[in-house]
Amino acid sequence: MSRIQIDSIRCKGCGRCITACPKDLIAFSQELNDRGYTYVDFTGHQEDCSGCTLCAVVCPDQGIEVWNFKDKQTFVNTAGLTENMTHYCPGCTHGVVHRLTAEVLEELGLLDRAVGIAPVGCSVLAYEYFNIDMFEAAHGRAPAVATGAKRARPELIVFTYQGDGDLASIGGNEILHAANRGEKFTVIFVNNAIYGMTGGQMAPTTMPQQKTTTSPLGRDVETTGHPLRVSELLATLRTPAFIARGSAHDGKHSLQLKKLIRRAFEYQRDNTCFSFVEVLSTCPTNWGLSPDESDAWVESTMMPYYPLGIFKQPEAPAVAATGASHDH
Amino acid sequence: MITDTATLMDTEVLMAGFGGQGTLLAGKVLAQASMEEGREVSWLPSYGPEMRGGTANVIVCIASKPIGSPLIEHPRGLIAMNLPSLEKFAPKVKPGGVIVVNQSLIDKDPRRDDCVVISVPSRELAQQAGSARAANFVMLGAYVGATGAVSVEAVEHAIAAEFAGDKARFIASSVAAFRAGVEAVCPRS
Amino acid sequence: MSKVLMKGNEALGEAAIRAGCVHFFGYPITPQTEVPEYLVKRLPEVGGAFVQAESEVAAIHMVYGAAGVGIKCMTSSSSPGISLMAEGMSYLAACELPCVIVNIMRAGPGLGGILPSQSDYFQATRGHGHGDYQLIVLAPASVQEAVDLMTLAFDLAEKYRNPVMVCADGMIGQMMEPVEFPGEGRGEPFKENDWELTGRKGRARRIVNSLFLAPEELFQHNIHLKEKYGRVHRDEMRWELCGGDEPYDLLLVAFGTMARICKTAIDEVRRDGLRVALFRPITLNPFPLAACRAAMDAMHAKGQVLTVEMNMGQMVQDVRFAAEGSRDVDFYGTAGGIVPSPDQVAAEIRERLAGVRATTPIRLWSGAGLCCEAQGDGVPCAGTDGTCDTCGRAMPAPAAQPAPTGA
Ligand SMILES: Cc1ncc(C[n+]2csc(CCOP(=O)(O)OP(=O)(O)O)c2C)c(N)n1
Ligand code: SF4
Ligand code: SF4
Ligand SMILES: [Mg+2]
Numbered sequence: 047m048s049r050i051q052i053d054s055i056r057c058k059g060c061g062r063c064i065t066a067c068p069k070d071l072i073a074f075s076q077e078l079n080d081r082g083y084t085y086v087d088f089t090g091h092q093e094d095c096s097g098c099t100l101c102a103v104v105c106p107d108q109g110i111e112v113w114n115f116k117d118k119q120t121f122v123n124t125a126g127l128t129e130n131m132t133h134y135c136p137g138c139t140h141g142v143v144h145r146l147t148a149e150v151l152e153e154l155g156l157l158d159r160a161v162g163i164a165p166v167g168c169s170v171l172a173y174e175y176f177n178i179d180m181f182e183a184a185h186g187r188a189p190a191v192a193t194g195a196k197r198a199r200p201e202l203i204v205f206t207y208q209g210d211g212d213l214a215s216i217g218g219n220e221i222l223h224a225a226n227r228g229e230k231f232t233v234i235f236v237n238n239a240i241y242g243m244t245g246g247q248m249a250p251t252t253m254p255q256q257k258t259t260t261s262p263l264g265r266d267v268e269t270t271g272h273p274l275r276v277s278e279l280l281a282t283l284r285t286p287a288f289i290a291r292g293s294a295h296d297g298k299h300s301l302q303l304k305k306l307i308r309r310a311f312e313y314q315r316d317n318t319c320f321s322f323v324e325v326l327s328t329c330p331t332n333w334g335l336s337p338d339e340s341d342a343w344v345e346s347t348m349m350p351y352y353p354l355g356i357f358k359q360p361e362a363p364a365v366a367a368t369g370a371s372h373d374h
Numbered sequence: 375m376i377t378d379t380a381t382l383m384d385t386e387v388l389m390a391g392f393g394g395q396g397t398l399l400a401g402k403v404l405a406q407a408s409m410e411e412g413r414e415v416s417w418l419p420s421y422g423p424e425m426r427g428g429t430a431n432v433i434v435c436i437a438s439k440p441i442g443s444p445l446i447e448h449p450r451g452l453i454a455m456n457l458p459s460l461e462k463f464a465p466k467v468k469p470g471g472v473i474v475v476n477q478s479l480i481d482k483d484p485r486r487d488d489c490v491v492i493s494v495p496s497r498e499l500a501q502q503a504g505s506a507r508a509a510n511f512v513m514l515g516a517y518v519g520a521t522g523a524v525s526v527e528a529v530e531h532a533i534a535a536e537f538a539g540d541k542a543r544f545i546a547s548s549v550a551a552f553r554a555g556v557e558a559v560c561p562r563s
Numbered sequence: 564m565s566k567v568l569m570k571g572n573e574a575l576g577e578a579a580i581r582a583g584c585v586h587f588f589g590y591p592i593t594p595q596t597e598v599p600e601y602l603v604k605r606l607p608e609v610g611g612a613f614v615q616a617e618s619e620v621a622a623i624h625m626v627y628g629a630a631g632v633g634i635k636c637m638t639s640s641s642s643p644g645i646s647l648m649a650e651g652m653s654y655l656a657a658c659e660l661p662c663v664i665v666n667i668m669r670a671g672p673g674l675g676g677i678l679p680s681q682s683d684y685f686q687a688t689r690g691h692g693h694g695d696y697q698l699i700v701l702a703p704a705s706v707q708e709a710v711d712l713m714t715l716a717f718d719l720a721e722k723y724r725n726p727v728m729v730c731a732d733g734m735i736g737q738m739m740e741p742v743e744f745p746g747e748g749r750g751e752p753f754k755e756n757d758w759e760l761t762g763r764k765g766r767a768r769r770i771v772n773s774l775f776l777a778p779e780e781l782f783q784h785n786i787h788l789k790e791k792y793g794r795v796h797r798d799e800m801r802w803e804l805c806g807g808d809e810p811y812d813l814l815l816v817a818f819g820t821m822a823r824i825c826k827t828a829i830d831e832v833r834r835d836g837l838r839v840a841l842f843r844p845i846t847l848n849p850f851p852l853a854a855c856r857a858a859m860d861a862m863h864a865k866g867q868v869l870t871v872e873m874n875m876g877q878m879v880q881d882v883r884f885a886a887e888g889s890r891d892v893d894f895y896g897t898a899g900g901i902v903p904s905p906d907q908v909a910a911e912i913r914e915r916l917a918g919v920r921a922t923t924p925i926r927l928w929s930g931a932g933l934c935c936e937a938q939g940d941g942v943p944c945a946g947t948d949g950t951c952d953t954c955g956r957a958m959p960a961p962a963a964q965p966a967p968t969g970a
Contacts, residue, residue: 082392082456166674182674185643186618216590216618244591247600248615259600260591260615270615402739406568409741415568417739421594421677440705442827444738447904 048097048114056109057085060137060337063101066297069094100297106141126152128177137337139294139327146304160203163188167209168242186217189224192231204231210251211241214274228285228319232310238329246332250274277324281357288313288321289358295344384437386446391455393430396510401432407528408436416444453513474516499554508551515555566741571706572597574742578713583750585611586636588625593677594733595667598639609749619644623651630660631771633759639665653692657773661720664728667736670900678900679733684877687730688848697792699727700847702818706740734820801845802854811840816882817871818844828908855885872896
């Protein structure tokens with residue numbers, strides 16, 4: 047008999063944990079918390095909880111901790127994040143990507159020498175959430191800032207955390223050249239197929255026919271091109287070491303994603319050049335979908351176009367983008 | 375009810391609530407209705423990152439001559455959709471002003487004996503009118519009923535104009551909610 | 564045409580179409596994003612096109628391309644994006660290509676914030692890119708004026724073959740007011756001209772270029788531009804003087820949003836018999852120096868001049884330049900996206916006319932003033948040794964600091 051503890055103050059009522067729980071033990075309460083969210087409660091029988099931790103893994107808001115049947119805590123909120131509550135919308139997987147990255151840094155013992163670089167995008171406030179030294183960079187320029195920092199202090203573990211507008215649009219030049227120079231930092235690239243922060247404009251990664259405020263009739267590939275597959279594009283370069291794509295849309299994929307992020311930081315720690323992890327992430331607000339529907343949309347619409355997998359790694363010679371090895 | 379626009383006072387009202395409670399929309403309807411009655415108006419929303427899951431406020435100014443500052447620190451009216459808004463803005467209302475409190479979410483008295491305070495069970499009235507989401511229009515109705523800032527007909531017209539086209543299904547319940555708000559403060563005799 | 568209630572940003576978009584603009588190139592940025600979001604729907608209806616650029620750098624050079632082939636076009640952005648457009652503006656001005664750039668200013672420096680500000684006055688009027696060039700800069704104070712100045716902007720751009728900037732702030736961009744638009748549907752394209760690149764058929768070939776390797780030629784080009792800017796300064800200054808018909812003891816100078824707030828503050832203090840006028844430059848470049856000076860000279864010798872800006876003191880330099888040392892010019896301002904309320908400006912006016920402020924020419928309104936208001940009595944904090952005399956709380960920013968004297 048395991049148990050979970052839900053932090054009703056942190057909870058934004060996205061309901062992802064309700065979907066994630068294989069035994070249907072979590073449900074919405076009738077109450078609003080101080081921030082106006084309908085939080086969730088553990089409503090099942092205590093005996094039924096197996097302690098699988100999936101609810102905690104999918105929670106974007108560090109809202110759940112888990113103890114196993116021996117009352118040992120098996121899911122602890124990472125010391126790599128501050129206790130600040132994020133400004134992200136309910137169900138936005140930016141929060142999950144933050145947590146996985148912070149967990150990896152903590153597990154690898156890198157928190158004391160890590161320097162993160164926040165972009166301009168919804169994750170602009172990442173410096174409030176990562177419990178490490180952080181920069182805030184101009185829109186798209188994080189890879190240049192990272193280059194400067196890493197070259198000047200190679201002992202640091204430097205990473206950028208960038209959205210798809212930031213990295214693939216305005217910062218397209220910076221990321222291309224940082225990758226091609228083989229800068230020894232890590233990039234966490236959050237692809238949510240939209241400009242979240244500015245209210246839902248088309249990104250280079252927006253899906254064909256996807257409606258955004260600057261493609262109100264749906265993205266027209268005739269005039270705006272096809273969605274940019276950044277991982278595949280960078281994988282054509284000879285220099286970068288590790289390029290992979292994962293997804294944060296459910297528990298299983300989040301755990302696989304964490305392994306990719308871990309490898310990326312291990313390569314940097316071992317002084318191997320440029321490592322890059324793209325993450326398929328949700329933007330329920332600007333997609334106009336519920337958190338659950340958003341997670342499903344990643345799987346149904348994004349994943350077929352943006353296959354998950356490792357596109358380039360040090361051990362094996364470069365694989366052609368189309369022949370990417372799939373993780374599952 | 376006052377409908378002779380020439381006798382109307384200049385006024386301004388701050389509508390505040392959580393994002394998603396429809397404060398900006400209700401404010402727009404008020405501005406639109408007042409404009410159609412030939413008055414000068416301005417509609418100034420709060421904008422910023424706090425809108426993400428946070429608060430949404432709008433100040434509507436209505437006047438008989440061109441509006442100078444659309445930003446008013448001490449408005450003559452407040453429509454508070456939630457508790458944080460009431461706590462933040464009730465102390466700022468000008469003495470003698472009107473404060474409409476959303477009783478469905480707020481069980482606190484603004485402690486402004488020098489103002490007219492009206493509590494409205496907006497959610498319940500909106501539900502009766504056909505849509506719980508039209509609570510914003512109930513609140514607007516109570517404000518218009520209490521102040522006569524604009525005529526009831528002009529607001530109803532503005533609601534219809536706002537939802538014209540593919541949102542027409544919202545017109546009936548929104549207008550009904552608005553009327554329920556008006557009648558909550560000035561019952562039909 | 565009857566009035567419609569419209570957001571400033573959307574009204575700017577519609578006004579551009581009425582002025583004949585057919586192409587828009589831009590990149591999203593708050594608080595101006597409604598301009599592209601409006602035009603992406605509207606431009607196709609009038610046979611135009613909208614392109615979302617990959618960056619502001621690209622956007623302004625798309626404008627360079629479209630303007631160079633003789634098409635009426637524009638871009639819009641907000642402060643950090645305008646910084647990225649600096650290079651392109653220099654090229655546009657150097658090549659004498661007409662276009663309109665909208666800047667919905669937000670607070671800086673750096674990423675700053677997204678709330679209204681006037682802290683890009685220097686950027687707009689002095690610099691953006693490199694080289695000896697100027698933009699014509701227009702500053703609307705209402706949604707209606709934004710529409711009117713948009714029409715003027717395209718006219719001036721064509722007349723002088725120069726980029727024109729419409730410089731407003733987040734408040735004007737985001738607010739809704741009733742507006743009336745000129746004309747019906749899409750306005751006229753550029754008239755026949757001898758510079759657009761349309762293919763050389765039937766004429767000598769043309770070049771859009773700003774490279775002059777021979778210093779004498781570049782000098783000549785600079786003289787030509789200078790002569791043009793001289794005409795702009797002679798003929799295109801625009802301003803408004805409010806309350807100048809009666810004698811006044813204090814002249815406020817403010818532009819855009821800040822000018823509206825000053826107007827309300829002046830209405831308020833006039834009820835107490837205070838005599839105050841407002842000078843509002845509408846063209847920030849060319850700045851109406853002579854008119855501003857005349858408004859000062861209309862006052863008696865002890866009359867005060869105060870610029871009120873949402874920045875740390877930028878336009879005040881031009882106003883001091885206008886004064887040419889004939890009298891002191893003081894400054895009252897805010898930053899960070901804080902828009903002072905009419906009450907605060909009125910309080911400042913009262914104190915100045917009561918002589919309280921005579922020795923503190925620069926006064927920054929600090930957000931700390933809100934702490935008493937939070938208590939509900941509506942009185943701004945004031946006090947010595949960093950704490951408020953009324954509520955006793957700390958006041959983080961110094962309330963007053965000495966300013967360099969003279970012009
Ligand atoms: C130079 C500049 N241009 C534009 C902006 C406005 N801006 C802020 S965030 C953003 C897009 C962010 O989208 P993305 O990188 O996809 O991040 P998301 O919010 O989706 O996570 C833009 C265009 C800016 N801050 N600076
Ligand atoms: S996943 Fe987290 S934030 Fe979402 S409902 Fe569950 S506990 Fe709340
Ligand atoms: S707007 Fe989208 S990306 Fe930004 S916090 Fe909300 S859901 Fe997340
Ligand atoms: Mg994005």
